[in-house]
Amino acid sequence: MTSLFLLALLSSLVFVCAIYIVHYRGNFSPLVQDERFDLAMASKALPVAVDPVAAGKRLYNTPGMCVTCHQATGQGVPGAFPPLAGSEWVNGTEERVIRILLHGLTGELKVHGGTFNGVMPAFGQGAGGFNWSDDRIAHVLTYIRQEWGNKAAPVEAAKVTEIRTKEAARGSKSWTVAELEAMK
Amino acid sequence: MASQSNPSGTSPSSDESIDASLRAPVSYFAASGAGWLLVGAVLAVISSVKLHAPQFLGDLECLTYGRTTGAGNVALLYGWGFNAAFALSVWLLARLSRGSLPQPALLMIAIFFWNLGVAIGTVGVLWGDGTSLEALELPSYAAPILFVAYAFIGIWIFQVYQFGRIKPVYLSQWYILAALFWFPWLFSLAEIMLFIDPVRGTVQSIVHAWYAQGLSHLWFLPIALGGLYYFLPKLLNRPINNYPIGVYGFWMLAVFGGWAGLARLSGAPVPAWVVSAGVSGTLMLIVTWVVTAINLVPTRLSGRSSNDSSGSLRFFSVAILALFLWAASTVILSLRSVAEITQFTLVLPAQSQLFFLGVFSFVALGGLYHLVPRILGTEWNSRALISAHFWLSVVGLVIGVAALTVGGIKQGFQTNALGGGQEAPASLLSVMQQLLPYLSSQTLAATLLLVGHLLFAVNLMLTFRKAGCCCCCISRSSASTGFTGSKEAVIR
Known part of the structure; x- marks a missing residue:
């Protein structure tokens, strides 16, 4: 019974962690410090127009x-x-x-x-x-x-x-x- | 892995011969541990005072805040923590595998060098040679001494298991033996990657976070868990509630204990996935906490103390409580939304105090209160002093952790509000000024702990005197005076 409970706990933790990592992976980019940072959006904004x-x-x-x-x-x-x-x-x-x-x-x-x-x-x-x-x-x-x-x-x-x-x-x-x- | 919950060999003569072989080194560990505990507690009080009264001892360069904090950490972690951990692990391994310590004199020499390394480290930090890395403040010239001394101590402690007569491995031994191998791995890698051949910028902070948390998760915690898994069933005369699942907790700690440290970097300039990996490691450790809870809590609640002549059971009870509070806090504080508020505030020192002073130190103190009479063959000099030490430590711990946690949460909210908003504080300075009462409470807590530890040291010294031994004697002969086999618990 306890083992079953532990198995369920372990599985759900693996599930949660997998979602967490995917959600907060920051594209696994070494340059992304803030996971809310969107590389695609950022690249569009990158060329800064200099007057x-x-x-x-x-x-x-x-x-x-x-x-x-x-x-x-x-x-x-x-x-x-x-x-x-x-x-x-x-x-x-x-x-x-x-x-x-x-x-x-x-x-x-x-x-x-x-x-x-x-x-x-x-x-x-x-x-x-x-x-x-x-x-x-x-x-x-x-x-x-x-x-x-x-x-x-x-x-x-x-x-x-x-x-x-x-x-x-x-x-x-x-x-x-x-x-x-x-x-x- | 044996499924039996405890080895059952209890022949008194063998206990006595084991204890006799351990008498000198464990006394040495206990005495030097107590000494470092005092040094660390004094330095902790000084640094705590400086946080709300900066002019205190302000003219002494060697006692500036950065130095006393670092030196205090060195004395507490490497002086008290390691000596106590060594004492516990060698005694537990000897008891559990029924092995005596070969050549205690050589172990004594290694202990001497370990303490020499800690002394050089502490003085070096006060001198101004410390590093800026928490838990690794040791100047780099002290580290090799510690490493070599550790190698000898570790090998010697391992020998006790190696030459023991009982081979089935009890869970306490799993934890302790693993910790004996984990620490040199952590320490040597951290020293090499941070000082000897430093890695580049950001990677240093990742290595440091891994080491600092690894020291808790993979050294102090396994020793504490090993102690709890041994002392609870022994003192309560009850088997561990669900022993077979204990091993899962061990393996989860082994796999994810190192990863969990990376969660400390939340909000730091490291790649986002590193923090995510750390948070996931922290979440996976929930399995360890649940297994530990299933095993220890019912065991503790079900039995009444049967042979707790030195009152160490209450230390273990507090340690279990602190363990689960701390475990919950690691999980909660690792989450990004919470870390946004609490990261880099007083909550973090509160958390590390809760672990080191609450979990590890309480197990170590309880263990020492239990094993010193057995080693010396005489009861503690004063039970009243033990009680006083216990209550001072508990009150000091509660005040300190509570003050820092509440103050830290407040600090986090206010610092985040600095950018604007309705109740934005005027400046960072005003945020800091609001912390003063909490920091003063922390000084009160540190002082209570200091007084408590002073009582412990005095009691230990008087007990040594009562046992008729100076702490540096290497005599193996007179260990069994006044020691009767009936005191030894018959463990189920």
Whole structure:
């Protein structure tokens, strides 16, 4: 009698435990800590949309970055640093701005009729560069191309990747205006 | 597995020769156990006071809360717990398999090294070398000493069974022999995976939970159950209620005892299935609890004490009660919906106190009260002291466990309400402040326990003196003075 009772108890416990484990198994995934977490739902929610303008604004205004020379107003410093607002370089073809950001720019430059002769540092890879990712470069370019009245098209990270690959051989050598003007 | 409920060999001369061979080592176990119990109880009082009066002894670096708690745990678990478990297991195995202890002197040396390891561990923790892992606070340099000493002690205790004259294995022996093999498995794996060659991040907490709960389920609990399965029928002169099913309880504990520990990780950053496996293990152990209840409760209720000259039966009764309370609490607290409230609150120390101080310590104390007179061949010096110790321990246990449980549940609800809601407390600090009365009650409880254990130690010392033996003598000759065979129970 007692043995029968124990058998029944054991069977029902096995039954309960089986249901419990199936219910709370968390897909047996090593990454699921909370069993209420649904992998299928989570994967749909995963790609987080980043607002390139907001991300670019944060990068632009990081102390020591773009804002140091080009100023928060995008006006630059007359005679020293060129303005970005309304600049034909910023609003022009993305081929040029991406290259400027990746490798830097030296030599004489004319913007809005003003002449500048400074050094724009490289933000891509290579010696002296800031090692920014393609995403970051695309974000900050999208920001400056759409802020302060600029109305140019956003820059895609894929385009940055493409140019970075194409110019890989260039290393950390800065661009000159003459080289860039040769491009369309 | 023999179906007989107890071995029946009761020739007085053989009991005497067995007890004589055990006299020195068991006295040593009992004396050092009592000493560590005192050390642990003092440290427990200090850490308990610090929870509601942090300035208490606040200037002493070696007595900060983290260190006294860790050192207290080491002294209680490895000092008191293990010495008492060794005393019980060697005596029970000797009695049940009718074997004497070969070469007690070698066992004495091993006991010395075990105590040395515990002493180094306790001082090491106070010194600041402790680890942050509950139940494994021992500094890593103390662990090898303990392990080697354990190996000798374990082998020696096993010898008693090996060379015994009665081979059928009684359930108490199942539990004790299994525990003797389970502990080195737990301890060596935990030491290797946590300290010697540490596994990575999350796995460490899983290994630790397995060890901490395994120490209860696979070491202290089997020793306690082994003791209860022996002492109850013996003291009450009644057979175990339904002996044949006892073995199922044993096997369920053997299979699921280790798994059950993972339920401790509920809410911790480990994979969800690990916790589910732990909860399932805990649920499967219900079979063990039911079997134990079917066997022990009717046995306890049916008989009147016949030869309980030292009053150890009441210790076992409390232990049985505490065992089922604790078992129920492990099942209830493991469930996720409950753990959401109680996890990481004072309920957990309440639960471990209920087990270690309520279940294991009461069986161990009852066992020592029973076996020390037989080993020494003289009655306890004072029965009044035994009664005082019993009542102080019971009151201390009840106050401590109740205060921590109630306080912990309150703490859990309030902490969960911190995020918002109608009766959200102002801050975590205000939640903590509401716990102060419960923590003060815990100090009262720890003090009562300390006084009780002090009485136990004094009584033990006086009894040693009465028996005319200093606790370190290795004499085998004078054990039988004043010992009559009639005192020995004829067990059915």
